[in-house]
Amino acid sequence: MYRVLIVDDEPEIRQGLRLKVDWESMGFQLAGEAANGTEAMERLADEAIDVVLTDMNMPVMDGISFLDACREQYPLLRLIVITGYEDFQYAKAAIRNQARNYLLKPVARDELTEALASVRSELDEQRRHRDQEAVIRWRLSQYYKEMKEHFIVRLVKDEPDSFRLDRDRSRLFELESWDGKTVRFMTVGLQERSDEDASPERTPDKFRLPLDAICRECAEQFRDEIHVFRDANYPGLMHFVLPDNKESRQAFAEALSRNVSAFLGFELAVGVGQPVTGFGQWKEGYTTSLLDWSLHGSGMPEDLRRSAGQAALPEETVKVIGRYLSRGEQEAFERAVRRELQEAIGMSKARFYKVIFQLYLAIESVASDARIPLESGDQLWLRPEIALGLDSTEKAVQFLNRLALKIVNRLKSDSGEADSSLIKAAQKFIDDHYMYDLNLTMIAERFNYNPSYFSEMFKAKVGKTFIQYVNEVRMKQAVRLLEETTLSLWDIAELTGFSNASYFSSKFKRMYGMTPSDYRQRASVKFESENPKK
Structure with a gap:
């Protein structure tokens, strides 16, 4: 009006x-x-x-x-x-x-x-x-960039059956055309300096923020042809999605390396994944990029590095092995790991090394969900040379099993607080993924709990039901968008995880006593009265 x-x-x-x-x-x-x-x-x-x-x-x-x-x-x-x-x-x-x-x-x-x-x-x-x-x-705002980056991280880490919804949502971030492109992922990180003058104060982990800034500035120069993102599991690394064009990819990597060398004084280690087409393959493309980066400083010959990115364990196999670990089933975990490594080493050394890294990534994911930090000496993405020392099935099993035991023992020692830690982890997952289709069964299965038991435990620990908590998180973000943008109710509903604008409006009115449009108008009038026109 x-x-x-x-x-x-x-x-x-x-x-x-x-x-x-x-x-x-x-x-x-x-x-x-x-x-x-x-x-x-x-x-x-x-x-x-x-x-x-x-x-x-x-x-x-x-x-x-x-x-x-x-x-x-x-x-x-x-x-x-x-x-x-x-x-x-x-x-x-x-x-x-x-x-x-x-x-x-x-x-x-x-x-x-x-x-x-x-x-x-x-x-x-x-x-x-x-x-x-x-x-x-x-x-152009930081909020939009953060949401777009979060969307890309979801594409490279979530399950394939969720990509239909992601294709619908991709238009909000002007990424719909990328679903049909053949792309490669690139992973970069600073190499440890080996010269005698290297100062303990000048280690790669001290330069994460400058590296982040340089990577984003370089990507901006290529406009919408390159998308940059960070993965919280690998704080020292930066990742890019690029069209599968060798010349432009090399030009970008060279420009990035020059800037890093000039401004930070470090050499840049670059890993490039295998070409993939469609959102459903982005997870595989990202994994091969991580693996290639991890093997960059390992001393592995270039042809072996590249072939290591061509074969992988099926995603379902990795999920099953990760589930054994998160449930504390140490023996089942070790049997499955030994079986996959024995099969891989019989096929090729390249496949063997890749399986080691895939299994390590599965262990790291479980540790991250359980908020159990791995020591830097155990992190293959920081110490890829460790992988070359695992030149037999037995050595690889011992290394991976040692990491798994740390997680299992920590889970057992924290059993008194396990439920509280799990609920906090579930809340964080909801806070990070509120814009997607969430349901209690899916969250319970993710954290290996029976849905009914999880529902009761969530209400007891949080003081509200799972649905109430999800709706409150979504509404908090919706209010922010109503106050700070002029996006339509349809876009706001979609961005905050509601099925449609009508349902969003109904829930909003029930929670705040007015429609989203009335709230926006009242907020606008308040803003105008506090900031009168000159």
């Missing part, structure tokens, strides 16, 4: 104007009345007004002075002049102050309706233009 202020010193004229138009059906709301220009200026200073219907011959502050003041202080205000005096000076003043119409009393119903319809069209066009600008600003 556009807000209208009627300004006339005659009460019966103001009443007549109120009754001549079906304001609500035309998209207008009568915000109030004023008897002269001075009262009107006070109203304009206190609240947001879009349209003013004003008389010209008024006491205290006449129409000409009022129009001059409006033009100076509120240049976007729409003015419709109404007067009973066919005086050229009034018409001239109205034209000078860009009044949208000049109507003579008594005002005919159809003339006023036509004038208001014209103003409404102008305001609609202005709003569309403003909304487009707001969307552009939002897309």
